[in-house]
Amino acid sequence: MITSDNSAPVLTGNRPFEILRREDYSDVTYMLEVHHPQMARAAQPGQFVIVMSHSDGERIPLTIADFKREKGTITLVIQAVGKSTLEMKEMCQVGTHLYGLAGPMGIPSHVSSAKKVICVGGGLGVAPVYPQARALKEAGAYVIGILGYRTKDLIFWEDKFRAITDELIICTDDGSAGIRGFVTDGIRQALESHPDTEEVIAIGPPVMMKASAQATKPYGIKTMVSLNPIMVDGTGMCGGCRVKVGEKVKFACVDGPDFDGHEVDFDDLMIRLRRYKEEERVARERWSESCRMSTAAVGSEYATVSA
Amino acid sequence: MAKKRTVRTIHQERTPVAELDAFTRAHNFEEVNCGYTEAEAIRESERCLFCPDPKCIEGCPVSIDIPNFIQKIGERDYRGAYEVITGTNLLPAVCGRVCPQENQCEGVCTVGETLESVAIGRLERFIGDLAIQNNWINKPYIQPSRSSNGGRYRIGIVGSGPSGMACAADMAKAGCDVTVFEAFHEAGGVLRYGIPEFRLPNTVVDAEIDKLKELGVRFECNVLVGRLFTIEQMIEEMGFDAVFIGTGAGYPTMLNIPGDSLNGVLSANELLTRCNLMRAREFPNVDTPLPLGKHVVVVGAGNTAMDALRVSMRLGAEKVTCVYRRSKVECPARAEEVHHAEQEGIEFNWLTNPIEILDDGEGNVRAIRCIRMELGEPDDSGRRRPVTIPGSEFEIETDEVVYAIGTNANPIIGQTSKLKLNKWGYIATDKTLMTSIAGVFAGGDIVTGAATVIMAMGAGRKAAQGMKAFLGIRDIGPLRRDHSIFGIDAREHNFMRVRVAA
Numbered sequence: 129m130i131t132s133d134n135s136a137p138v139l140t141g142n143r144p145f146e147i148l149r150r151e152d153y154s155d156v157t158y159m160l161e162v163h164h165p166q167m168a169r170a171a172q173p174g175q176f177v178i179v180m181s182h183s184d185g186e187r188i189p190l191t192i193a194d195f196k197r198e199k200g201t202i203t204l205v206i207q208a209v210g211k212s213t214l215e216m217k218e219m220c221q222v223g224t225h226l227y228g229l230a231g232p233m234g235i236p237s238h239v240s241s242a243k244k245v246i247c248v249g250g251g252l253g254v255a256p257v258y259p260q261a262r263a264l265k266e267a268g269a270y271v272i273g274i275l276g277y278r279t280k281d282l283i284f285w286e287d288k289f290r291a292i293t294d295e296l297i298i299c300t301d302d303g304s305a306g307i308r309g310f311v312t313d314g315i316r317q318a319l320e321s322h323p324d325t326e327e328v329i330a331i332g333p334p335v336m337m338k339a340s341a342q343a344t345k346p347y348g349i350k351t352m353v354s355l356n357p358i359m360v361d362g363t364g365m366c367g368g369c370r371v372k373v374g375e376k377v378k379f380a381c382v383d384g385p386d387f388d389g390h391e392v393d394f395d396d397l398m399i400r401l402r403r404y405k406e407e408e409r410v411a412r413e414r415w416s417e418s419c420r421m422s423t424a425a426v427g428s429e430y431a432t433v434s435a
Numbered sequence: 436m437a438k439k440r441t442v443r444t445i446h447q448e449r450t451p452v453a454e455l456d457a458f459t460r461a462h463n464f465e466e467v468n469c470g471y472t473e474a475e476a477i478r479e480s481e482r483c484l485f486c487p488d489p490k491c492i493e494g495c496p497v498s499i500d501i502p503n504f505i506q507k508i509g510e511r512d513y514r515g516a517y518e519v520i521t522g523t524n525l526l527p528a529v530c531g532r533v534c535p536q537e538n539q540c541e542g543v544c545t546v547g548e549t550l551e552s553v554a555i556g557r558l559e560r561f562i563g564d565l566a567i568q569n570n571w572i573n574k575p576y577i578q579p580s581r582s583s584n585g586g587r588y589r590i591g592i593v594g595s596g597p598s599g600m601a602c603a604a605d606m607a608k609a610g611c612d613v614t615v616f617e618a619f620h621e622a623g624g625v626l627r628y629g630i631p632e633f634r635l636p637n638t639v640v641d642a643e644i645d646k647l648k649e650l651g652v653r654f655e656c657n658v659l660v661g662r663l664f665t666i667e668q669m670i671e672e673m674g675f676d677a678v679f680i681g682t683g684a685g686y687p688t689m690l691n692i693p694g695d696s697l698n699g700v701l702s703a704n705e706l707l708t709r710c711n712l713m714r715a716r717e718f719p720n721v722d723t724p725l726p727l728g729k730h731v732v733v734v735g736a737g738n739t740a741m742d743a744l745r746v747s748m749r750l751g752a753e754k755v756t757c758v759y760r761r762s763k764v765e766c767p768a769r770a771e772e773v774h775h776a777e778q779e780g781i782e783f784n785w786l787t788n789p790i791e792i793l794d795d796g797e798g799n800v801r802a803i804r805c806i807r808m809e810l811g812e813p814d815d816s817g818r819r820r821p822v823t824i825p826g827s828e829f830e831i832e833t834d835e836v837v838y839a840i841g842t843n844a845n846p847i848i849g850q851t852s853k854l855k856l857n858k859w860g861y862i863a864t865d866k867t868l869m870t871s872i873a874g875v876f877a878g879g880d881i882v883t884g885a886a887t888v889i890m891a892m893g894a895g896r897k898a899a900q901g902m903k904a905f906l907g908i909r910d911i912g913p914l915r916r917d918h919s920i921f922g923i924d925a926r927e928h929n930f931m932r933v934r935v936a937a
Contacts, residue, residue: 170663175662184721185721185722187620187723228657233662361618362659364846364847365686365708366687366701366702370689370696372696377691377695382846382847383846399797400798402698403698407718407726408724414719
């Protein structure tokens with residue numbers, strides 16, 4: 129119910145979007161738990177948010193990795209790869225506030241009535257697949273988790289997945305933990321022992337989702353993927369996130385982000401993701417330059433760096 | 436007035452307005468039109484004939500009492516002129532700039548039958564700017580509304596664009612507790628993300644929003660209604676007595692030709708949002724990038740296309756070209772905008788239709804392939820239908836193609852509520868703009884499809900009227916001149932009421 133504590137609407141009062149908890153999973157991967165009770169109530173598996181860390185920042189789409197309705201938080205798992213996410217890694221400490229946080233966006237994942245499901249998470253994709261796996265488990269499915277990481281040190285959320293899956297396969301590229309190989313090896317292994325699998329959900333980098341869809345295609349198993357193309361508004365307004373799905377143009381933000389993996393044109397997606405490569409490089413270099421110049425750089429200084 | 440003005444006695448020439456010269460302005464985002472000075476405004480006000488049957492009022496979608504405010508300018512009673520305008524129009528500084536006056540008030544101006552019409556838009560802007568400078572606000576005494584449970588009526592407005600702002604203002608003036616929800620991080624809707632600074636400076640939008648705040652309207656940004664909470668929840672759980680939906684028609688149309696998804700092809704909405712709202716022109720000082728096209732081709736010739744063309748020029752493109760399948764006569768943009776674009780060195784390819792966008796081998800745009808058109812028989816819209824000239828295909832080298840060919844209904848509210856939609860996905864409403872859910876009203880582009888700022892504002896005000904009737908609030912808003920005699924609506928002049936009473 130939204131009534132009692134909500135008679136004064138949404139975000140009035142103190143600065144919203146406080147970061148209540150943070151955990152660093154590796155040098156590049158970090159988790160933020162952000163206060164937003166209303167969103168925690170509304171969020172469903174598969175949805176995403178748009179985050180702005182400061183008023184000059186970008187609007188970055190991030191999949192909701194978890195939501196805690198009682199605590200009133202949503203969880204984001206972020207990989208520091210571009211300027212904005214690197215900057216957020218420095219700025220977003222417990223007690224600080226995000227400048228903007230809009231969502232939950234996108235059509236929630238359809239929690240199917242399938243009896244046996246494989247949930248595949250590759251790298252950072254481990255986080256967004258978690259709420260789906262949990263929802264499926266709660267719906268009574270036999271859930272097989274397959275998590276792929278580059279190496280042992282990058283593993284996160286293994287325990288969270290152990291708690292909600294019936295079987296869990298860990299894959300690492302270098303074999304430092306679990307089976308040596310990619311998630312596709314895990315998928316094949318799982319499908320051999322569970323040919324009655326009804327659905328596969330794969331979330332991760334486009335190459336990994338493409339390979340996963342290819343791996344399941346011979347078996348004719350429905351495979352859902354969650355796309356995260358470049359977006360600006362996240363509300364169906366700019367068309368920057370358009371993707372080709374079965375020869376049709378869809379907007380990932382309002383028509384997705386979940387699509388049938390066998391229909392998605394991943395090559396097109398990967399080309400479109402390179403659109404701002406050069407600008408990303410410029411921004412990142414400028415950012416690391418300014419970090420070197422002021423080694424003690426913290427949040428408030430960024431705005432003045434350009435001066 | 437001493438002597439009656441006639442078309443013969445007034446200044447024959449329309450008072451020109453200062454503009455930045457085309458070369459300078461094509462490389463910056465300064466406002467092109469500098470606006471009237473006081474002397475210019477007074478001179479222009481002297482061209483109004485104060486017709487006994489003023490057509491301009493009928494031409495105005497919100498029925499501003501135009502002769503009255505022009506008369507006040509002539510009397511140097513600028514505050515009075517402001518009061519007259521804001522009696523019906525909340526945003527004179529915005530509308531004076533972006534209304535297509537040549538099709539509205541100025542289009543039907545009596546002076547315009549023989550001479551150039553009175554520059555109503557420029558006069559409206561003069562007053563609007565003066566009001567911002569002097570911090571005038573038309574803030575009536577607001578009597579708090581009383582709902583059945585004793586508190587003030589709570590109104591939720593979805594979308595902070597022109598229709599939402601207009602509805603919010605009227606409901607606030609009716610004593611309601613009004614909250615406006617905006618999905619972006621800044622309020623203003625299309626005035627913020629769409630219309631570029633050189634046509635409508637952000638400071639003007641800020642000033643107009645501040646005025647709403649002074650009326651007691653609250654703005655909540657970062658709220659995506661439909662997903663964070665639904666329209667039904669607003670009514671059933673969150674305690675809103677009525678809701679207005681003004682979410683606009685923002686879903687851009689793509690051409691559906693080969694090459695649509697290449698890098699370097701983008702919608703005008705994306706270009707404008709990156710440039711205006713996200714301030715990408717300051718990249719890398721701000722984080723949102725907008726890679727510079729050397730030769731930008733914009734497809735379409737509406738006002739959005741003109742904005743996209745002129746923004747591209749200002750971002751530093753070496754060449755900017757417009758491609759439109761009909762001729763200049765049929766082009767939907769305001770004549771003034773096309774004129775400005777031409778002055779700034781933008782090349783127009785009329786009667787040209789794109790058929791394919793060509794790849795450079797790495798997923799980027801290399802060129803656009805077009806075909807020449809000629810005009811055939813008139814179509815349903817009354818405009819002559821363009822038909823292809825076989826064998827006239829040619830290529831334009833380009834590295835950025837911008838589609839400005841129209842938009843569709845935003846799907847989010849439709850996806851998340853039981854509201855009845857029409858077959859195009861727009862929200863279906865009755866005459867009072869109430870939707871299929873009692874107490875939920877809608878207006879602007881989400882009902883009509885893409886239109887103008889002033890049409891949206893008109894719809895917001897109309898919805899506010901319907902909302903007041905629905906809630907049982909006595910409508911004390913200013914009535915249109917001569918529309919009521921002794922409080923009886925002009926349409927009831929045949930003594931209907933008297934007969935009913937007898």
